[in-house]
Amino acid sequence: MKLLTATNRYYVLLASLLFTIGSALLYFGVLWALQGEVEERLFQQRDYLRREVRRTGHLPGTPFEGRMQLSARPLPEVLRDVLLLEPLENELEPYRQLTFRLQLNGQTRWVSLSKSLLETEDVRRLIEWLLLGVLGTLLVSMVLLNRWLARCLWAPFERTLQQLSAYDVRQYQVLQLPGTRIEEFAQLNLTLTRLSERVAADYASLKEFTENAAHETRTPLAIMQAKLEQLLQLPDLPAPAGPLVADLYAAVQRLARLHQGLTLLSKIENQQFAAAVPVHLQQLLTEKLLQLEEFIEDKQLRLETSLPMTEALQLHPALADSLVSNLLHNAIRHNHPGGLLRVVLTAKELTISNTGPVLAATQNPAQFFERFRKHNPSSDSPGLGLSIVHGIASFYGFEVRYEYAAEQALHTLRVMF
Amino acid sequence: MGGWAGHQKVFRFAAYFASYILSRPPVKLLIVEDEPALRSSLVEYLRQDGYVVEVAVSYGEAHEKIKLYRYDCVLLDLTLPDGNGLDVLRTLKADNSPAGVLIISARGALDDKVLGLELGADDYLAKPFHLSELSARLKAIIRRRQFQGQRQLLFQELTVFPDQAQVLVHGAPVVLTRKEYDLLLYLLTHPGRVLTKESIAEHVWGDAADAADSFDFLYTHLKNLRRKLQDKGAADYIRSVYGVGYKFSAE
Numbered sequence: 001m002k003l004l005t006a007t008n009r010y011y012v013l014l015a016s017l018l019f020t021i022g023s024a025l026l027y028f029g030v031l032w033a034l035q036g037e038v039e040e041r042l043f044q045q046r047d048y049l050r051r052e053v054r055r056t057g058h059l060p061g062t063p064f065e066g067r068m069q070l071s072a073r074p075l076p077e078v079l080r081d082v083l084l085l086e087p088l089e090n091e092l093e094p095y096r097q098l099t100f101r102l103q104l105n106g107q108t109r110w111v112s113l114s115k116s117l118l119e120t121e122d123v124r125r126l127i128e129w130l131l132l133g134v135l136g137t138l139l140v141s142m143v144l145l146n147r148w149l150a151r152c153l154w155a156p157f158e159r160t161l162q163q164l165s166a167y168d169v170r171q172y173q174v175l176q177l178p179g180t181r182i183e184e185f186a187q188l189n190l191t192l193t194r195l196s197e198r199v200a201a202d203y204a205s206l207k208e209f210t211e212n213a214a215h216e217t218r219t220p221l222a223i224m225q226a227k228l229e230q231l232l233q234l235p236d237l238p239a240p241a242g243p244l245v246a247d248l249y250a251a252v253q254r255l256a257r258l259h260q261g262l263t264l265l266s267k268i269e270n271q272q273f274a275a276a277v278p279v280h281l282q283q284l285l286t287e288k289l290l291q292l293e294e295f296i297e298d299k300q301l302r303l304e305t306s307l308p309m310t311e312a313l314q315l316h317p318a319l320a321d322s323l324v325s326n327l328l329h330n331a332i333r334h335n336h337p338g339g340l341l342r343v344v345l346t347a348k349e350l351t352i353s354n355t356g357p358v359l360a361a362t363q364n365p366a367q368f369f370e371r372f373r374k375h376n377p378s379s380d381s382p383g384l385g386l387s388i389v390h391g392i393a394s395f396y397g398f399e400v401r402y403e404y405a406a407e408q409a410l411h412t413l414r415v416m417f
Numbered sequence: 418m419g420g421w422a423g424h425q426k427v428f429r430f431a432a433y434f435a436s437y438i439l440s441r442p443p444v445k446l447l448i449v450e451d452e453p454a455l456r457s458s459l460v461e462y463l464r465q466d467g468y469v470v471e472v473a474v475s476y477g478e479a480h481e482k483i484k485l486y487r488y489d490c491v492l493l494d495l496t497l498p499d500g501n502g503l504d505v506l507r508t509l510k511a512d513n514s515p516a517g518v519l520i521i522s523a524r525g526a527l528d529d530k531v532l533g534l535e536l537g538a539d540d541y542l543a544k545p546f547h548l549s550e551l552s553a554r555l556k557a558i559i560r561r562r563q564f565q566g567q568r569q570l571l572f573q574e575l576t577v578f579p580d581q582a583q584v585l586v587h588g589a590p591v592v593l594t595r596k597e598y599d600l601l602l603y604l605l606t607h608p609g610r611v612l613t614k615e616s617i618a619e620h621v622w623g624d625a626a627d628a629a630d631s632f633d634f635l636y637t638h639l640k641n642l643r644r645k646l647q648d649k650g651a652a653d654y655i656r657s658v659y660g661v662g663y664k665f666s667a668e
Contacts, residue, residue, distance in 0.1 A: 222545035243660025
């Protein structure tokens, strides 16, 4: 519900309520006053009649413009509303009737004086129409006014909202919000602009930090690697030193890979891969499997694929590559010789299954998505592969599931688009 | 130390000798790198490869040198204390310099790589890198620029035509798989050097080598390559260096 609709609703409710009460009071007040007037006239006529009867001993000849009836039967002395037949129009019409006792020639008679309420009725109807008309006009104009307000006054707010929903911090943009006469909106726009400036600056400095950190670590790694490589070239290097240096070299390599993986993860988390192109996973998988052919053959893996042409996904090419490579490398690396590698692509998901190490009942497969979790703690791999898969998948809003079928020791990774 | 200096001398002599045989001036390189330790390694390794190497430690110096002298190839670090290495590349391209450019960057950001190659760099290598990989890429750049498909690599009875991916032993062609050929070419471009298993695997297989849980596959492929060469009557030049890797050597 729009804010304006909500406030409108309350306005209309309150206005209707007040108007109804006011109308009722006015209506009944006017009716009461009119009826009072009629009754006063009836009492005046009664007093006149009594006076005349006392003075002359009989009723005056001319009846009043209303009606007068004499009755010998005792009647209750009250004021009441009655309907009497109007002989001219042959209709029943409302009258106010006053009945009182009168001593006439020593006899007790009951006189009923009636006075038409038809004028009162007209006034009542007029009031009804007037009130309805005014109330209706008021409500309709209120709704119209609010509509107009919504269009004109709230327009800057709507524009702000539009810009906000299109805001993307990855483009370092600062919100350019239009000026407005309305103080609250102007303040809102100013605050948002400042906020976006801060966010853009923070984002830039975060990115810079990540890059600087990467740079600062990469340089010493490069030095270590280069020096070790030079050391290995020395002709005088004692034979036992070779493997020692080689181990060091391998360790530096591991560190470099680890660093690479962590940098990639932090970049994904900082959403630094905004660009996306249509990627056909079918092509990418085919290409990667071809590159990995030798490793699949070396392990004598049974490769089962189902790679139908599916719709392209909007992905960053490097992330798509990393996702597919990590999944396949993982499935080959942890496979045992002669095992199974199954790659199934559908429009909805990519499933990669491989036979592999038996998991203990205490090992929850989901924990392999955590950083540095490995089947085999002494393995050379940095244990970031599945974290990267997970990071990329969540970046694109895909769900990843790790399923383990104990009877065949079959590990299945399912990426659901 | 005396042994080392002597060894260096042999290398240099070999390099000059080679350049003399091929009757062409030595290839002149400019290394733009602000990190002294890394710079010294690069200089030493590349001098041993027979290049004439000059260095620039800052953007200012690099800019001055490329304006004053001509180089065959520039090794360019992007993050310099007083400027961006990409500007050196821009200057080179603006001057229509024939120099090849190999970017060695620590930033590793994809944008840098894309931008560098778009600006006209020949290749891009992220730190940390294998010196042997750097040297292989450098050779590839120079080969592409100077010989335009005329080049052949000679090693004893072996002849390799890199542009046709053809290998001859005593003039007779040998049929190799793509990977075996890549292996041979990598070994052949580093005669006498110890090549680590990591650098060979990375050069030939790239990231795909991650799928293997050991370097055993390397052994299998080298064994096949050896066998194919020997079947054609070549001597065995692929020496295994215990615990480290391999070396291509006639000794």
